[in-house]
Amino acid sequence: MKPIDIQEIRSLALFREMADINFETLLRGAYIQNFPPQIELITEDEPCDFLHIVVEGSVELFSRWNGRETVMATVRPVSTFILAAVIKDSPYLMSARTHEKSRIILLPSKDVRAVFDIDNIFARSVVNELAQCYRSVVKTTKNLKLRTSIERLANYLLRQYKFAGNAVEFELKMEKRLLASYLGMTPENLSRAIKALQPYGVQVSGSRVTISNLADLIAFAKPTTSIDDPTY
Amino acid sequence: MKPIDIQEIRSLALFREMADINFETLLRGAYIQNFPPQIELITEDEPCDFLHIVVEGSVELFSRWNGRETVMATVRPVSTFILAAVIKDSPYLMSARTHEKSRIILLPSKDVRAVFDIDNIFARSVVNELAQCYRSVVKTTKNLKLRTSIERLANYLLRQYKFAGNAVEFELKMEKRLLASYLGMTPENLSRAIKALQPYGVQVSGSRVTISNLADLIAFAKPTTSIDDPTY
DNA sequence: CGCAGCCTTGACAAATGTCAACAAACGTGG
């Protein structure tokens, strides 16, 4: 593993404060692997063997039922995924596939749980991380139940605007068909939703988004911290 | 506080394994209160002062946005709610109101966090509880994104069937309008969804549900552990 | 250059919500 990778992982909130010796224990059992795009890394319902950390590239978390499929989240560097399954030693609730070529670190679940049992600082970090994850999914549920698809798109664009440093021009970070699935709609519906936002000053050409009338878009989207602020 | 209440709380997974002395610390600062129905106990976006435990009655967790409102969950005895906000010392993401007359125990957030900091066993229990909560909301999201409203109702009925000890006759545990909101639809739509399930052997009269053709209902609903099993 | 996958568009269908009317159930005060 590259020293730079180690440093980046160590700087994650989850690992930042734990004892050196325990961090080293985690790393000793760790694998690092490069995956091509579109590889299914984990599969729903299978036993949970590793805590995954995306170091480079990007990973889609998705779920299937009865022939349908939906994107639950996209994981970007540097962050972990499926922590809850690791801690509970339960089967995965979601599948994951690489979207781009990706570098992934695999920490054996057993090691994570073992360190969790002896390092209280780490245990605290796990709690914080899980609480954060929980709140984030609650926000997703509120978004789905309280908003129409056009409203979800409008608020998504405003979150991206903010993430891009309040830039009124930015790139979509995923293909439209994946964005559609993430937002809980079909690709066709997304196309039309984009058009429906034109009167509020939104232009999208390819993956380039331009917000020409921020005030109007905000007035339409009515963003609220308790759904749209990822740090809340 | 009645000894019987204390005993019940102590028997919750969250408190079962912690040191006596710390459990007593928690109880020392605790209030117990009886609330009439329809009292708003906590309000979204407000600072989190207490961990709540429902001892008797029932509490609805709900959320509002832009004049709309949705039921996120119903909490029944004996269980806690809004643990994540307490641990993160963050504002509530949901509001809560009593549905029936309810007995609620309030543990000051500060005390919970203080005990969390000194009692590692308790910290572990918190992690487990949070991981469970997280997985449960992920299931909710999958349910919403992958299923139609009729499918959600069908699977809800099957979960209740199971909860009632595989009884083909049971009572709905909440008013239909709340059930509708919980399942992400309007009351009118729920009425029609119930009718739509008649061909699969479901009769509902008042709050009494009868499943006369379990096999057909299962074939239609296609339940799966990774969405419908609360213990998974 | 040509194929494959993505995106868009139109026409249509299905799912879901809204509104209004009414019926049924519930709770309260007499």
Place this chain on the structure above:
DNA sequence: CCACGTTTGTTGACATTTGTCAAGGCTGCG
């Protein structure tokens, strides 16, 4: 215990939202 009024549930007619299918254009990559 009944009468009344309020709330909840149901139904029909209709509107809106969302999904489906099919066709065609665009784009990127071998």
